Amino acid sequence: MKKYLFIIKTEIMSNLQYIFNVIFGYVGYFILLFILFNLWKYLYSDPNELINGYSMSQMMWYVVITEILWMALGGKKLNTKICNDVKSGNITYNINKPYSYIGYSLSTHLGDILVKGVVYFLLGMLTGLIFLGKFPSLNIIQVIVVIITMFLATIISILIIMALSLVAFFIEDATPFYWVYSKLILILGTIFPIEYFPVIFQKILNFSPIYVVSYGPAKLFVDFSWKSAVVIIIAQIIYIFIAYIICQIIYKKGVKRINVNGG
Numbered sequence: 001m002k003k004y005l006f007i008i009k010t011e012i013m014s015n016l017q018y019i020f021n022v023i024f025g026y027v028g029y030f031i032l033l034f035i036l037f038n039l040w041k042y043l044y045s046d047p048n049e050l051i052n053g054y055s056m057s058q059m060m061w062y063v064v065i066t067e068i069l070w071m072a073l074g075g076k077k078l079n080t081k082i083c084n085d086v087k088s089g090n091i092t093y094n095i096n097k098p099y100s101y102i103g104y105s106l107s108t109h110l111g112d113i114l115v116k117g118v119v120y121f122l123l124g125m126l127t128g129l130i131f132l133g134k135f136p137s138l139n140i141i142q143v144i145v146v147i148i149t150m151f152l153a154t155i156i157s158i159l160i161i162m163a164l165s166l167v168a169f170f171i172e173d174a175t176p177f178y179w180v181y182s183k184l185i186l187i188l189g190t191i192f193p194i195e196y197f198p199v200i201f202q203k204i205l206n207f208s209p210i211y212v213v214s215y216g217p218a219k220l221f222v223d224f225s226w227k228s229a230v231v232i233i234i235a236q237i238i239y240i241f242i243a244y245i246i247c248q249i250i251y252k253k254g255v256k257r258i259n260v261n262g263g
Helices: 002-016 019-043 056-073 075-088 090-094 101-132 140-169 175-191 199-205 209-222 226-260
Strands: none
Touching: 002 019, 002 101, 019 056, 019 101, 056 101, 056 140, 056 175, 056 209, 075 090, 075 101, 075 140, 075 175, 101 140, 101 226, 140 175, 140 209, 140 226, 175 209, 199 209, 209 226
16 A cells, blocks of 8 residues: 555656646636536526526536546546557556556556646636635535545546556557547536436436546535435445456456467
8 A cells, every 4th residue: 555655645746846737727627617607607597596406506616526526537648548558568567566557557647636636626616716706505524525525536537447448458449438438427427417317317327427426526515415425425435446346357357368368
């Protein structure tokens, strides 16, 4: 565990040297928020109106949180790196290292995006405050719980993207798998809450990754309840365990395939 924490620390220190690049990257996030804010202002004729249980303020804060999770993730970068490692054969150099490739990749990318995540969170809160004038009614303990769910959501997202990328062991290019996953998360989990979809579809989404990687943390931020917090965190822990096991299975089968083929 210490070696993985060291990897995370190293990546954080490295990214702190380019903090202004991260801040500059927030411009794209701000433009997207500005567009979505104006969209919801148009849809809500009355700020106190409720659409599917969400007020205009809640809907906008929901988008702030989901976009922070999405924009800070850097999923395409992770997908490209792992696919290239597999296709170039660089992944074989990690087989005999004193650490797991899965753990190493998770730690590296987590350290890579933590700085961006913190910056985007702080600036996202400032942006939301400027547009909306006030935060949701949360105390400090509830805010900490929301941040914990955001951190767990990030780990789940990394593991899922890693699993999809490791499929490159068996096909020429796993990028299309990531592309489909990213678009599903963007459309079904980032822009709209689960409550905006048909009831039958909601039941499916409540058991999908969307519930734990985007909807859960954002829902808690705009409409916090301890019951929901417990359910979401338990679901996230289960997803982390399952996603990690899937990554290990795909990786081991991929390595075995390389060894059998003399790679």
